[in-house]
Amino acid sequence: MSEPVRFHFDVAGDNFASAGEASVKVKKLLRQLSMDPETIRRVSIAMYEGEINMVIHANGGTADVILYPDRIQIVLSDTGPGIKDVSLAMQEGYSTAKDNVRSLGFGAGMGLPNMKRYTDRMQIESEVGKGTTVTMEVFLPEAAR
């Protein structure tokens, strides 16, 4: 078996303007690989929201996208403040983002719920004061495997 294709990105935390660049790159790469369009859509939306979260809350982090034969895995890792109450953070509308983030079109408590919505599996490992790792998986449709 050959090693799965893997893309790695560093997500800068100091610049809200650049948030999402990695997701746009992933979208283009998946397109070049002629992946299924609906899968590309789901992966890029979920990763984009995750990237925004890392920039808003955790001063950036890393993003890894791994292409397995049957699924695409996205791993977002940061060394930010961590999430105190994950189930609360998962509720639509709950947000700890500051007002300046809201004025930019985010921070309405839709990020994590959107990420869950667009992926088939999502796992959050978080420790307050240490950081957060979100692992998401989107399964490829049978026909595209």
Place this chain on the structure above:
Amino acid sequence: MKISTIAELLEAEVLCGEELLENEVHSACGSDMMSDVLAFVKDQAVLLTGLINLQVVRTAEIMDMRCIVFVRGKNPPKEVIEAAEEAGIIVLATTERMYPACGKLYATGLVGGSVSTL
């Protein structure tokens, strides 16, 4: 509806993508909250918004949108227009407010289209 028709109906200025104005689009959405665009939009090609930061272009790019209409006379910074140009997205700017701008397009046949059910 042709994008040139949208520009005419809204008396909008074309900030970039002039060469793409004859492209046809079939649905649109209006929002200032990009997370809601990411949550609910599916196949809408036009985004009307009063937000003028780079994330609007990135959201449109992620959602495969073809045209951004900045409403309420907002004047986007140069880097926003450059990013849209690079992404092949047409940018229009109108002094209309969000509600009448959406209303005019809807009344002329540009509907809301489907909602993401994911």
